[in-house]
């Protein structure tokens with residue numbers, strides 16, 4: 001029997017041992033190389049693009065000779081104002097990508113021996129950076145569409161006579177959301193958080209090429225898709241797959257998302273559900289890459305990503 005990819009040595013190309021053995025200077029160099037790829041890690045002034053730079057090596061700062069702008073390797077990136085050591089930052093990325101269904105911020109805080117708040121914001125910054133990879137993507141080919149409801153659970157009352165019909169609108173919490181996902185077979189997964197699955201039809205107009213062949217289940221709101229696309233419908237009460245029509249790939253994605261939400265985070269707020277949905281989609285789309293390639297990709301995306309408007313100074317604003 002063929003060995004599963006994740007069991008093979010090819011899946012493991014980076015370890016915490018290697019990161020800490022290589023040390024702080026090597027980790028710092030990794031970030032310089034990722035930030036300034038065109039100059040092989042030589043600093044470039046982020047303000048004026050000048051290459052003539054004074055180095056303040058003791059503080060790992062740079063001073064532009066032309067415009068006197070002082071900067072560091074993380075200035076202007078999502079890691080701006082970082083306090084964590086570069087080894088710890090790299091280790092955080094390694095742990096983050098090793099979690100095939102994500103990682104809880106509490107667990108990351110224990111692994112790195114940092115505050116929960118630090119781990120929470122760092123994880124969300126990484127999610128924001130990797131979500132940028134999907135910008136501008138329009139799917140073509142065979143595209144499966146489906147929705148998955150998350151959150152808004154109502155705990156049943158202890159006594160039977162006090163229990164309510166949790167299906168009724170008046171008993172809902174208003175926190176329930178649906179993750180609508182489009183998954184191109186052997187391609188990318190795009191996810192969106194909405195209140196109703198039917199909103200997927202409008203999203204399809206934006207993110208799915210008219211040349212694509214769509215696959216959807218029997219839910220009646222997908223009937224509207226037939227006006228714009230060739231659509232294969234699969235009635236799940238009869239079969240999960242018939243004549244090549246199925247939504248199995250998008251269901252696999254939802255399986256990973258559900259395991260992430262239930263198994264790692266236990267609860268996610270509707271406000272940040274989109275970030276977890278993107279994270280699970282990214283993991284799903286890159287599931288056959290080694291953990292070294294994944295870490296490299298996340299670190300590269302983070303170093304190319306501007307300061308986060310949502311997550312920079314999050315706890316200072318929250319306080």
Ligand SMILES: [Zn+2]
Nearest residue numbers: 045048064067
């Ligand atoms: Zn400058």
